[in-house]
Amino acid sequence: xxxxxxxxxxxxxxxxxxxxxxxxxxxxxxxxxxxxxxxxxxxxxxxxxxxxxxxxxxxxxxxxxxxxxxxxxxxxxxxxxxxxxxxxxxxxxxxxxxxxxxxxxxxxxxxxxxxx
Amino acid sequence: xxxxxxxxxxxxxxxxxxxxxxxxxxxxxxxxxxxxxxxxxxxxxxxxxxxxxxxxxxxxxxxxxxxxxxxxxxxxxxxxxxxxxxxxxxxxxxxxxxxxxxxxxxxxxx
Numbered sequence: 380x381x382x383x384x385x386x387x388x389x390x391x392x393x394x395x396x397x398x399x400x401x402x403x404x405x406x407x408x409x410x411x412x413x414x415x416x417x418x419x420x421x422x423x424x425x426x427x428x429x430x431x432x433x434x435x436x437x438x439x440x441x442x443x444x445x446x447x448x449x450x451x452x453x454x455x456x457x458x459x460x461x462x463x464x465x466x467x468x469x470x471x472x473x474x475x476x477x478x479x480x481x482x483x484x485x486x487x488x489x490x491x492x493x494x495x
Numbered sequence: 496x497x498x499x500x501x502x503x504x505x506x507x508x509x510x511x512x513x514x515x516x517x518x519x520x521x522x523x524x525x526x527x528x529x530x531x532x533x534x535x536x537x538x539x540x541x542x543x544x545x546x547x548x549x550x551x552x553x554x555x556x557x558x559x560x561x562x563x564x565x566x567x568x569x570x571x572x573x574x575x576x577x578x579x580x581x582x583x584x585x586x587x588x589x590x591x592x593x594x595x596x597x598x599x600x601x602x603x604x605x
């Protein structure tokens with residue numbers, strides 16, 4: 380099956396610092412990757428869509444200068460939370476689509492970010 | 496994206512069959528229906544996907560009536576490990592963004 384990994388799985392940082400989260404498709408090439416955020420007891424909310432080699436498309440209300448996304452290759456997308464604040468503490472999940480005739484997305488295990 | 500409506504929560508005893516129904520009245524012609532399972536602090540896991548009629552795999556069955564305005568996920572003989580949140584999504588998946596609704600929190604009771 381298709382596997383998506385995320386690193387780190389958990390990170391704690393001080394307010395004002397930047398944190399980078401990696402999302403990798405391990406056994407397939409992902410033409411498109413997605414970044415979601417999930418607060419406790421709530422559903423997943425799409426933050427942005429990342430296409431390899433082009434700028435990410437952000438959902439309304441998501442600050443592109445705060446949440447930097449880079450999709451440098453067909454197997455790697457990164458999300459950098461810049462100048463993190465306690466309200467950015469959340470569970471960040473990425474997903475990857477294989478494209479072509481495949482009609483499903485595969486999700487990473489998530490990254491728990493805690494900003495002190 | 497078609498909006499979905501699911502029950503917020505359900506309880507079931509171990510060994511019973513569980514049916515979770517999802518309403519999607521505005522489903523479009525090209526939309527698929529996909530169900531995901533999510534455990535706490537984990538990413539969603541694909542369960543099953545269908546377009547019409549019935550789909551069955553080793554984990555679940557998906558029933559879709561002819562008008563496709565609803566769908567029912569059927570989990571046979573649930574166990575405690577099936578306690579999770581189940582999301583019904585409608586859309587052209589794959590390279591398109593998915594909209595997660597509230598999901599259904601299933602609690603399996605011993």
